[in-house]
Amino acid sequence: MLKMKIFVVLLFVSFCMISCGKQQTQLQTEQNKISITTVNYPLYYFTQQLAGDFAQVNLPIPKGIDPAQWQPNIDDILLLQQADLLVLNGDNYSPWLTKISIADNKLIDTLAGLESELIQLDTSLSHSHGPEGDHSHDQLAITTWMDMKLAKKQAQNIIKVLTKRYPEHSQSIKLKAIKLISELVALDLGYQEQITKLQSKTLVFSHPVYQYFKQGYQLTGTSLHWEPNEIPNSRQWAKLSSLSENSSDLLFIWEDEPNDEIKTMMDNLNIEYLVIRPAANKAAQSWLTIQQVNISQLSGCCIIIIP
Numbered sequence: 149m150l151k152m153k154i155f156v157v158l159l160f161v162s163f164c165m166i167s168c169g170k171q172q173t174q175l176q177t178e179q180n181k182i183s184i185t186t187v188n189y190p191l192y193y194f195t196q197q198l199a200g201d202f203a204q205v206n207l208p209i210p211k212g213i214d215p216a217q218w219q220p221n222i223d224d225i226l227l228l229q230q231a232d233l234l235v236l237n238g239d240n241y242s243p244w245l246t247k248i249s250i251a252d253n254k255l256i257d258t259l260a261g262l263e264s265e266l267i268q269l270d271t272s273l274s275h276s277h278g279p280e281g282d283h284s285h286d287q288l289a290i291t292t293w294m295d296m297k298l299a300k301k302q303a304q305n306i307i308k309v310l311t312k313r314y315p316e317h318s319q320s321i322k323l324k325a326i327k328l329i330s331e332l333v334a335l336d337l338g339y340q341e342q343i344t345k346l347q348s349k350t351l352v353f354s355h356p357v358y359q360y361f362k363q364g365y366q367l368t369g370t371s372l373h374w375e376p377n378e379i380p381n382s383r384q385w386a387k388l389s390s391l392s393e394n395s396s397d398l399l400f401i402w403e404d405e406p407n408d409e410i411k412t413m414m415d416n417l418n419i420e421y422l423v424i425r426p427a428a429n430k431a432a433q434s435w436l437t438i439q440q441v442n443i444s445q446l447s448g449c450c451i452i453i454i455p
Contacts, residue, residue, distance in 0.1 A: 181202065181203055181204040182199070182202060182203040182204070182232045182233070182314070183203065183204050183206065183230065183231045183232050183233075184199060184203045184204070184205045184206065184231060184232060184233045184234075184235060185205075185206045185207075185208060185227060185228055185231040185233070185234050185235070186205065186206065186207050186234075186235040187207075187209075187215055187234075187235065187236055187237055187241060187242050188207070188209075188215040188216075188237055188241070188293075188428050188429065189207065189215070189427050189428055189429050189430050189431070189435050190293040190299065190302075190427065190428075190435050191235045191236075191237060191258060191293075191302070191306075192205060192206075192207040192235075192430070192435070193434060193435035193436060194235075194302070194303045194306055194328060195235050195306055197324055197327070197328045198303075198306060198307060198310055198321050198324050198325060198328060199310055199314075199317070199321065201317075201320060202314070202317050202320070203232075206227065206231070207429075207430055208220070208224050208227055208228070209429055209430075211429060211430055211431070212429070213429060214428060214429070215241075215428050215429050216241050216242075216290050216428070218244075219244055220244055220248070225248055228248060228250060229248065229249070229250055231254065232254065233254055233255075233256055233309075233313070234250060234254050234255050234256065235256045235258060235306060236255060236256060236257050236258060236259075237258060237259065237290065237292065237293075237302075238257060238258070238259040238266070238288070238290075238292075239257070240287070240288045240290065241290050256305065256306060256309045257305070258302035258303075258305045258306060259292065259302065259305075260305055261305070262292075262298065262301055262302075262305075265298060265301075266288055266289070266292070267288065267289040267359045267360060267363060268287060268288060268289075269287050269288060269289060269359075289357075289359035289360060290357070291357045291358070291359070291360055291361070291426045291428065292360050293360075293426075294357075294358065294360045294361040294364070294426050295360040295361060295363060295364025295365070296332050296333075296335045296336035296339060296364065296439075297336055297364055298360060298364065299332055299335075300329060300332040300333065300336070303325075303328055303329065303332060304325075304329070307321060307322075307325045307328075331436055335436075335439050335440070335443070338440070338443040339364075339365055339442075339443060339446070340365065342443055342446035342447050343365040343366075343367065343446065345446065345449065346367060346399065346446070347366075347367075348397060349397050349398070349399040350369070350391070350394075350395035350397055350398045350399070351367060351368065351369030351370070351398075351399055351401060352369060352370050352371075352372060352388065352391055352398060352399070352400045352401070353369055353370070353371045353372065353400075353401050353403075354371075354372055354374040354375075354376070354400070354401065354402045354403055355371065355372070355373060355374070355403050356371035356373070357371075357403060357426055358371065358401070358424075358426075361424070361426075369401075370391060372384070372387070372388070374402075376402055376403070376404045376405060376406040376407065376410070377406075377407050379407075379409060379410065379413075380410070385413070388400075388417070388419070389417060392417060392418075392419055398419060398420065399420050399421065399422070399449070400414065400419055400420070400421035400422075401421070401422060401423075401424050402421060402422070402423045402424070403423070403424065403425060403426055404423060404425060405423055406421070420449070422445045422446070422448075422449050423442075423445060424442045424445065424446075425438050425441075425442060427439070
């Protein structure tokens, strides 16, 4: 009986040692991983898909914050400076870059070489967008990834830098790149197929963040400054009513799900609406899934009845 107890104790100790050894090895592996910080959710998704096996990919921006308006605190600045790579959506997207010292060789500008495809805004649009209050998007439109052809080129810029910087992982990156690029091509085709339903519609967008979406898929429409959880004032409703009266086929596109009160008011005005999320920041679903849901939203709306 004593021998059995000793055996059980030794077995338990051995198990603990093995378990601790595995945990220590895993911790060392995590600590030895390359650190890559990204500035929005699409870039996080692209980078994670390509380098997640050998890098710790970070998106330090809290949920509910527009990444284009985020201002890093001291801890965030340390994370940014300590990262091996920082994946950017162009200088215009992250104005805090001018205030932080980061080596140029750490930066991946995913819009490098794509300057001719960027959309110049007529003026510096100032508007309210969530808890950050009034702000402007300077002179360039920023949601580049909502044209999937441009998103693919951004992903290709990441692939190019990663394979050059980490040749020991180049084979893995190239294999993962095939899957990622295939996903983006499929999204582009999905949007192209469904967007034909909108060609005859009078489109109204809740926010001026769809410039690349409109350009990439040949759409036109009016952009407002509406928040999905803020009841529009009487002047805003009057403007929408006027747009609706001048069109028998108006479609309102939200960047997030509006609250029930807004839905009820839009239903009372007989205004058709759907949600197309740009998904700039982290959400419960992956960026890819959100885009697939967007396409599904389009496929379920605007049913064309052929007589």
